[in-house]
Amino acid sequence: MNLLILPILIPWLSAMVLALLRGNPRLERAFAIISTAGLTAFVFWLLFHVDANGIQTTVLGGWNAPWGIVLVADRLACIMLCLSCGVGLIALIYSCFTVTPRQQNYFFFPLFQVVLTGVNWSFITGDIFNLFVAYEVMLMGSYGIMMVGASKVQVRQTMKYIAINVVGSTFFVAGVGLIYSTVGAINMAEISQRTAALTGDANAGKAAMVTAVSTVMMIVFAMKTAAFPLFFWLPDSYPVVPSGVNGFFAGLLTKVGVYSLLRMYVVVFRQPGAEVALQIILALSCFTMLLGVLGAMCQWEIRKILSWHIISQVGYMVMGIGLVGIVIYQPDGRTPDVLATDALRTAAVVGTIFYIVHHIVVKSSLFLVGGITERVTGTQELKKMGGVLDLAPGVAGLFLIASFSLAGMPPFSGFLSKFVLVKAGLAGGAYIVVAVAIITSFFTLYSMTKIWSYAFWGKKCRQTAGSGYRALMVPTGVLVAFTVVMGVMAQPFVALAERAAKDVTDPTAYIDASLRTKGQPVKPAHGEHVEHAKSQDSNFKSQTSSNPQSEEALQAALRNADTVQAVPAVAGADY
Amino acid sequence: MELYMAIVVGVLFSAGTYMMLRPNLIRVVLGMGLLSNAVNLLMISCGGYSRNLKAPFAPAGSDVKTMMDPLPPDIILTAIVISFAVAALFLTICYRVYLDHGTDNPEQLPNHETADERREREEEDGTIQYEQEESPVPDVLAELSREDKNAPHEHVPHSAHTATGH
Numbered sequence: 090m091n092l093l094i095l096p097i098l099i100p101w102l103s104a105m106v107l108a109l110l111r112g113n114p115r116l117e118r119a120f121a122i123i124s125t126a127g128l129t130a131f132v133f134w135l136l137f138h139v140d141a142n143g144i145q146t147t148v149l150g151g152w153n154a155p156w157g158i159v160l161v162a163d164r165l166a167c168i169m170l171c172l173s174c175g176v177g178l179i180a181l182i183y184s185c186f187t188v189t190p191r192q193q194n195y196f197f198f199p200l201f202q203v204v205l206t207g208v209n210w211s212f213i214t215g216d217i218f219n220l221f222v223a224y225e226v227m228l229m230g231s232y233g234i235m236m237v238g239a240s241k242v243q244v245r246q247t248m249k250y251i252a253i254n255v256v257g258s259t260f261f262v263a264g265v266g267l268i269y270s271t272v273g274a275i276n277m278a279e280i281s282q283r284t285a286a287l288t289g290d291a292n293a294g295k296a297a298m299v300t301a302v303s304t305v306m307m308i309v310f311a312m313k314t315a316a317f318p319l320f321f322w323l324p325d326s327y328p329v330v331p332s333g334v335n336g337f338f339a340g341l342l343t344k345v346g347v348y349s350l351l352r353m354y355v356v357v358f359r360q361p362g363a364e365v366a367l368q369i370i371l372a373l374s375c376f377t378m379l380l381g382v383l384g385a386m387c388q389w390e391i392r393k394i395l396s397w398h399i400i401s402q403v404g405y406m407v408m409g410i411g412l413v414g415i416v417i418y419q420p421d422g423r424t425p426d427v428l429a430t431d432a433l434r435t436a437a438v439v440g441t442i443f444y445i446v447h448h449i450v451v452k453s454s455l456f457l458v459g460g461i462t463e464r465v466t467g468t469q470e471l472k473k474m475g476g477v478l479d480l481a482p483g484v485a486g487l488f489l490i491a492s493f494s495l496a497g498m499p500p501f502s503g504f505l506s507k508f509v510l511v512k513a514g515l516a517g518g519a520y521i522v523v524a525v526a527i528i529t530s531f532f533t534l535y536s537m538t539k540i541w542s543y544a545f546w547g548k549k550c551r552q553t554a555g556s557g558y559r560a561l562m563v564p565t566g567v568l569v570a571f572t573v574v575m576g577v578m579a580q581p582f583v584a585l586a587e588r589a590a591k592d593v594t595d596p597t598a599y600i601d602a603s604l605r606t607k608g609q610p611v612k613p614a615h616g617e618h619v620e621h622a623k624s625q626d627s628n629f630k631s632q633t634s635s636n637p638q639s640e641e642a643l644q645a646a647l648r649n650a651d652t653v654q655a656v657p658a659v660a661g662a663d664y
Numbered sequence: 665m666e667l668y669m670a671i672v673v674g675v676l677f678s679a680g681t682y683m684m685l686r687p688n689l690i691r692v693v694l695g696m697g698l699l700s701n702a703v704n705l706l707m708i709s710c711g712g713y714s715r716n717l718k719a720p721f722a723p724a725g726s727d728v729k730t731m732m733d734p735l736p737p738d739i740i741l742t743a744i745v746i747s748f749a750v751a752a753l754f755l756t757i758c759y760r761v762y763l764d765h766g767t768d769n770p771e772q773l774p775n776h777e778t779a780d781e782r783r784e785r786e787e788e789d790g791t792i793q794y795e796q797e798e799s800p801v802p803d804v805l806a807e808l809s810r811e812d813k814n815a816p817h818e819h820v821p822h823s824a825h826t827a828t829g830h
């Protein structure tokens with residue numbers, strides 16, 4: 090389906106058009122909103138289409154899948170696209186009210202579209218080097234938008250942000266190269282197929298090598314995600330972003346990292362021993378949750394508190410990904426219990442997906458409410474605020490709902506997403522992680538209470554509320570309403586997350602769709618073997634990769650590829 | 665060949681890392697350049713570079729076994745372009761930081777934002793609005809939010825009332 094290019098193309102083209110429209114503020118705003126609204130409508134249609142008709146793919150440039158770049162839209166990617174475009178649209182409408190003419194002169198709207206391009210692109214691509222390019226597009230846009238206005242502090246923090254991301258990009262390219270030399274592929278589906286075939290003693294060394302190489306990539310994704318040892322850049326850089334974009338950044342940029350972790354470590358790396366990487370992720374998630382929330386507790390500015398909360402919330406999602414790596418053993422303690430392990434994997438992925446959806450909506454809406462509160466009180470310092478409950482009761486209501494949802498109170502989406510994750514954690518016996526998760530949500534409630542009692546209760550900090558905040562409540566209200574709907578009428582969302590999780594935990598359909606685009610068979614050097622393996626795969630679609638016959642065929646294909654393939658793809662061994 | 669490559673890549677990586685840790689912004693940028701070159705060389709050796717292999721321009725029927733894998737050079741080209749663009753931006757920003765603060769030593773830069781900077785940001789962001797000034801609500805939505813512009817006047821009596829009520 091060639092339409093798959095649209096989530097990348099529409100924001101990219103509109104960024105160019107918007108750059109030319111500089112100097113016409115009205116036209117610029119109208120165009121930005123119209124193009125993003127159109128894009129949002131398209132991606133929601135795409136979600137329903139993919140949900141009904143299965144995974145859609147597009148080959149770029151006419152090269153077939155293992156060599157050419159392929160765009161793959163499975164359910165997970167479509168959910169993420171809907172979130173990025175939907176939240177992007179709302180943040181854009183909010184920004185239209187708040188952006189100053191000076192900020193607009195710094196190419197605010199074109200840069201916003203560039204960030205959206207990069208985010209959409211990294212959700213939809215099926216090739217790890219293309220993922221790197223998507224990351225760079227997203228980062229370039231975010232460097233620019235972080236400096237909109239070019240005040241001293243913005244430039245300084247952007248410099249740090251660039252420096253850390255440059256190191257990250259270095260590791261990314263190195264990881265791509267190492268994966269190419271060990272596995273011989275950079276197409277995600279092909280890597281997944283080849284790593285799954287690395288079973289048996291003969292391949293044990295290679296499997297271990299792939300696991301080691303995959304941890305190089307983990308550095309990059311953990312950095313983007315702001316997971317434990319690499320989170321320090323986030324609380325410095327996010328508060329300097331203009332307040333409308335803050336919601337978009339907070340909701341989406343770190344979640345691109347989470348999505349990539351989920352995609353790479355659950356779908357792509359399936360070699361025996363891949364659990365090691367996931368267990369590292371699980372261990373890091375504890376520190377991420379706890380340190381993030383402890384950092385938030387000692388901040389005295391709404392947007393800084395919320396920035397630290399991003400880190401602790403990311404910990405929950407990363408915990409969900411880490412839980413996928415837990416293997417449940419049968420009572421004798423030696424043989425893995427396949428059924429229970431599969432159920433746990435599915436539950437963990439469902440929890441992660443649900444949490445990502447919940448988090449993007451709630452965190453963005455909290456940042457937007459925070460921006461409104463600052464506008465109402467005329468200050469950004471929590472200690473100078475007060476009495477917003479009297480000044481603007483509506484804003485207080487929005488904040489109350491969003492913060493309760495963030496902390497995990499029952500009627501809202503936060504409760505359900507935490508419930509699913511905690512349940513999966515208990516099923517997997519990860520008691521320490523579950524304990525940390527629950528303690529963290531208490532601390533979250535504490536720091537939300539701090540904002541509430543300083544900003545919303547107390548004496549009024551000024552006689553009248555600052556002007557122009559009412560219009561901002563409309564886009565924010567839509568987001569807040571969504572978290573209520575997601576909590577109260579959870580069934581369709583959970584069902585969708587379950588269907589998406591099935592695609593993720595059993596990537597047969599994903600591989601099938603991306604390697605066999607437009608219904609044409611793939612024609613690699615080892616074509617017949619792959620064909621053989623594929624037919625085996627589709628026969629046993631319901632089962633996971635533990636099917637011995639299909640694995641044997643894949644291994645044969647892999648061995649064949651090593652020897653016959655002209656290109657020295659597995660160069661590490663040959664040279 | 666791989667051994668030499670490994671040594672060169674290792675030296676470049678360590679030199680780049682050392683440069684990035686120096687308290688001097690220009691060296692940070694140069695260190696970034698070294699790192700990206702180190703990665704590019706790593707990529708070449710990942711593709712199985714050897715003197716005996718030919719360039720991958722294959723007329724029909726030629727023996728592809730004697731040719732180099734074209735994918736790593738392709739990746740490297742893209743990576744070079746990207747790192748070049750990022751380096752240009754990074755260099756500009758470092759210069760701007762130097763103009764702003766009069767130093768190129770990152771250790772002498774303020775760690776957190778100062779009170780002045782916070783005020784500047786609050787003004788920039790439209791958080792602080794001065795009573796007499798036109799609020800920076802954009803034109804296109806001015807019609808929509810006309811009530812909002814009048815809101816303070818409407819609400820003065822109301823809030824005054826509640827204040828006295830307490």
